[in-house]
Amino acid sequence: MKTGSAACIAASFGLAIGVQAKPDKANDLYLENCASCHGSSFEGGLGGNLADGIWKHGDTDAGIARVISHGLPDLSMPAFEKTLSGEQIRSLVVFLREKEKTTRTQASPPPQPKEGGVVKSSAHDYRIETVAGGGLKTPWSLAFLPDGSRLITERSGPLRLMDSDGKLLPEPIAGTPQVLELGQGGMLDVAASPDFANDGWIYLAFADPLDGEGEKKRGMLKIVRGRIRDHTWTDEEVIFQAAPDFYTTAGHHFGTRMIFDGGYLYFIVGERGGMLQAQDITRPNGKIYRVFPDGRIPEDNPFTGDKNAIPGIWSYGHRNPQGMTIDPRDHAIYATEHGPRGGDEFNRIRKGANYGWPVICYGMNYDGSPLNGGLTEKEGMEQPLLHWTPSIAACGLACYTGDKFPNWKYDFFAGGLRGELHRIRVQDGKVVADEVLFSGLGRIRDVRTGPDGFLYIVLNQPDRIVRLVPAE
Numbered sequence: 001m002k003t004g005s006a007a008c009i010a011a012s013f014g015l016a017i018g019v020q021a022k023p024d025k026a027n028d029l030y031l032e033n034c035a036s037c038h039g040s041s042f043e044g045g046l047g048g049n050l051a052d053g054i055w056k057h058g059d060t061d062a063g064i065a066r067v068i069s070h071g072l073p074d075l076s077m078p079a080f081e082k083t084l085s086g087e088q089i090r091s092l093v094v095f096l097r098e099k100e101k102t103t104r105t106q107a108s109p110p111p112q113p114k115e116g117g118v119v120k121s122s123a124h125d126y127r128i129e130t131v132a133g134g135g136l137k138t139p140w141s142l143a144f145l146p147d148g149s150r151l152i153t154e155r156s157g158p159l160r161l162m163d164s165d166g167k168l169l170p171e172p173i174a175g176t177p178q179v180l181e182l183g184q185g186g187m188l189d190v191a192a193s194p195d196f197a198n199d200g201w202i203y204l205a206f207a208d209p210l211d212g213e214g215e216k217k218r219g220m221l222k223i224v225r226g227r228i229r230d231h232t233w234t235d236e237e238v239i240f241q242a243a244p245d246f247y248t249t250a251g252h253h254f255g256t257r258m259i260f261d262g263g264y265l266y267f268i269v270g271e272r273g274g275m276l277q278a279q280d281i282t283r284p285n286g287k288i289y290r291v292f293p294d295g296r297i298p299e300d301n302p303f304t305g306d307k308n309a310i311p312g313i314w315s316y317g318h319r320n321p322q323g324m325t326i327d328p329r330d331h332a333i334y335a336t337e338h339g340p341r342g343g344d345e346f347n348r349i350r351k352g353a354n355y356g357w358p359v360i361c362y363g364m365n366y367d368g369s370p371l372n373g374g375l376t377e378k379e380g381m382e383q384p385l386l387h388w389t390p391s392i393a394a395c396g397l398a399c400y401t402g403d404k405f406p407n408w409k410y411d412f413f414a415g416g417l418r419g420e421l422h423r424i425r426v427q428d429g430k431v432v433a434d435e436v437l438f439s440g441l442g443r444i445r446d447v448r449t450g451p452d453g454f455l456y457i458v459l460n461q462p463d464r465i466v467r468l469v470p471a472e
């Protein structure tokens with residue numbers, strides 16, 4: 001069963017690029033119903049400017065939707081509840097949020113750091129330092145080893161080693177698994193065992209090719225562990241692999257991230273374009289998993305009592321999370337996930353919980369058409385702690401645990417493929433700050449606290465790894 005709409009699949013490759021050039025149903029709705037009074041460039045007319053970030057009649061999504069539905073009878077803003085559906089109104093709200101963000105970004109763009117220059121932010125001033133420049137091709141993830149060396153994945157397959165002197169070795173590790181390099185697929189996450197000094201295990205998460213040639217190639221996320229000896233991958237063991245039936249030709253939404261906590265390995269499998277399958281616990285896609293580091297399933301996982309369920313599942317209803325981290329203070333798991341057009345999420349991951357995709361979502365389809373009724377909340381489904389509309393294309397998430405930036409301790413740093421690095425503070429289970437630290441350095445793939453206490457960022461276009469160091 002394929003439930004992803006063709007438009008959704010096609011556009012999910014493009015992300016920021018080219019979205020405006022495609023037919024845009026929300027834009028059409030706006031032009032037909034709103035532009036006569038609010039202006040075709042949102043500049044206002046009889047009605048006010050709808051892109052300036054000033055919402056006189058309520059600035060929440062619900063408030064804006066209410067004005068569109070019921071109108072403002074005293075001010076000659078018509079009510080649209082009879083002519084537009086709830087989902088169309090929801091997509092207009094998403095659309096107006098996009099315009100608002102564009103205006104705001106133009107008026108006060110986030111800092112665009114220059115190498116060596118000091119960047120100011122609310123809690124710390126910092127500089128950007130390049131750690132690895134030339135020689136990397138689409139780096140995806142970074143893992144630190146106890147001896148000071150680092151492993152870096154490149155999406156086309158290679159696993160690279162940067163030695164403890166910071167030198168990127170030209171030859172990748174020999175003998176790592178074959179990957180399916182298709183769309184968003186390839187060699188993705190790398191993680192070292194928490195007990196690496198004793199057990200030597202390295203974990204790799206990647207798009208695994210099943211069979212077929214060219215367009216018939218099918219893939220699915222797979223996780224293996226192995227050791228590196230003499231610059232060669234050895235002792236490989238499979239930790240997670242889906243049954244062949246679940247491999248598909250879709251080149252998108254593999255996920256993923258891996259984290260360790262409390263003797264468990266947690267990892268993400270994206271929904272692979274099978275939107276509704278994210279709700280189905282008998283299917284592997286659209287889920288976050290908890291297993292023992294050797295792949296065995298803990299008996300107290302939430303769905304082990306259900307014969308038909310996949311027992312490794314920890315939470316479900318996920319679209320395509322590509323950031324995951326632990327808050328070491330209370331061992332809570334946090335993940336960021338890509339929404340469609342709007343509706344990227346920052347979630348606290350709880351045992352057995354349903355994160356709602358695609359039943360509830362704050363975004364719309366890439367073509368500006370509404371999504372599944374425009375529902376954003378539902379009983380029994382989790383609300384995100386924060387959602388980004390428009391999307392930041394969330395990728396990479398770290399809870400900062402270092403000592404170099406004391407005022408950032410235990411804040412969350414969320415990257416985005418559109419280039420923004422967000423600093424998020426959570427207090428008493430609520431987001432109390434979401435600050436854009438910078439933009440414009442490239443697509444952010446991964447964010448990590450280094451053992452040296454600096455904040456590391458893996459970037460694409462241009463491909464490199466940088467770190468934030470204090471400027472004080």
Ligand code: HEC
Pocket residue numbers: 029030033034035036037038046047048050054055056057058064067068072075076077078080092
């Ligand atoms: C006949 C003219 C007219 C049309 C058509 C119209 N509006 Fe309005 N709209 C107004 C007026 C007038 C106001 C009130 C402006 C004010 O408060 O100064 C308003 C206010 C609003 C507000 C509240 C703005 C704020 O500052 O809080 C929103 C949101 C809005 N309109 C959205 C829409 C959308 C979306 C459409 C199309 C579906 C639309 N309007 C169509 C005239 C119109």
